[in-house]
Amino acid sequence: MHVLILGGTTEARALAGLLHPRVRVTSSLAGRVARPRLPEGEVRIGGFGGADGLAAWLGEHAVDAVIDATHPFAERISFHAARAAATAHVPLLALRRPGWVPEEGDDWRDVGSLAEAAAALDVLGNRVFLTTGRMGLAAFADRPEWFLVRSVDAPEGAVPARAEILLDRGPFTLDGERELLRRHRIDVLVTKDSGGAATAPKLTAAREAGIPVVVVRRPPVPEGVRTATTPEEAAALVLDG
Template sequence: MHVLILGGTTEARRLAELLHGTAGPRLTSSLAGRVSSPRLPPGEVRVGGFGGVDGLVTWLRDHGVGAIVDATHPFAETMSFHVAQAAAVTHVPLLALRRPGWVPVDGDRWHETGSLEEAASALPRLGRRVFLTTGRMGLAAFADLDDLWFLVRSVDVPEAPRPRLMETLLDRGPFTLDGERELIRRHRIDVVVTKDSGGAATAPKLTAAREAGVPVVVIRRPPVPEQVPVVPGPEQAARWVLDRLEERSFRVVD
């Protein structure tokens, strides 16, 4: 059985590791190509888009895909809707692997917003020195905030348009609590901006902000297809794939 894993996330790589070398499934991991030097999972890897729903339908059929796991980033909503439509057309079983979102605890000073633009509008009343952890995509939303200083953390160098007063920190998770504490202290950060990506790799910034009494602007997750079954971790997703493989084997025998 040919299994397509969508996403360059930590969970997607872990799923590929769990399935690689097991008897049966052939794996193809599909990466969006937004990072210049991605961490590659084991098995076959393709990079780039499919050309919308129609292109994905064609690819699934041409490559004999028997199961799909959508392990894309929680904010890759377009791809999630596209694969749900393509799976419905081709009748290929689809599972969504979505890490749970973050939940505020006592002491957090969260300000939830629905978009990058809403986050940018909220910043002037919250602080002057911003730790922006939303990646290099979408910096245009903050480009007009000339009175604020930004520390932008990104895997690759951000392109214009971007904030005028900005320092770039090229790094990728997982991040440590001590490291996040030091960033906030050294750069005198008084407000943090993040997407609700969930997971443990980038969560230490929330703890560091809480300890420092720094407010956090949290961008809520976009909607996703409701009809797709969901699991929270790679282990459950691997079990689902192996169950599909077993069902397929029974059908062949019958």
């Protein structure tokens, strides 16, 4: 059995470890992170050339199942995976960590896009902790606020005019996030609903400090695609057929 994991996430690496060496596993990474953490099994880096290219690759490499374990906001890759799997008649499973849920004391503002997140800042604060990743920062380029932009690698494209760039990779600690908010006098946090424990401490720190949080909703999984919420569940579904 040959399983293709569209990866790049903590869950994808864990899933590869659960499946390898019981089945042949190939993990595909987009190549957008300079020093990715490599999973067990075979690894390929780079795109496929869209849905048609992926469908052809599935046939050429005799893939029996595809698991889309990409970031919850990798919407285009997920769309291509759904189309390619349907074309190649290969089963597709989406592995998605659960999204975050607000708790008592949270002050969350739910928005549908980065542009809406930028507009929400009009009435929320002047010193922004921006943790939406290195892409899409152009939505904030014309904002007057000061930004602390945290990402794994250096941002691509336009960035806010008044910004400090912090290159760092989770998991992050609660004490560390508390100190970051205090030291930079942050009064609003902007994040995507990525879910997971590695970057969740910033939400707790914001709650404790009474800081509002602008949360960008994640896109839905393509229609008709079966989902799992943990690597263990995904592995069981694949191995049990």
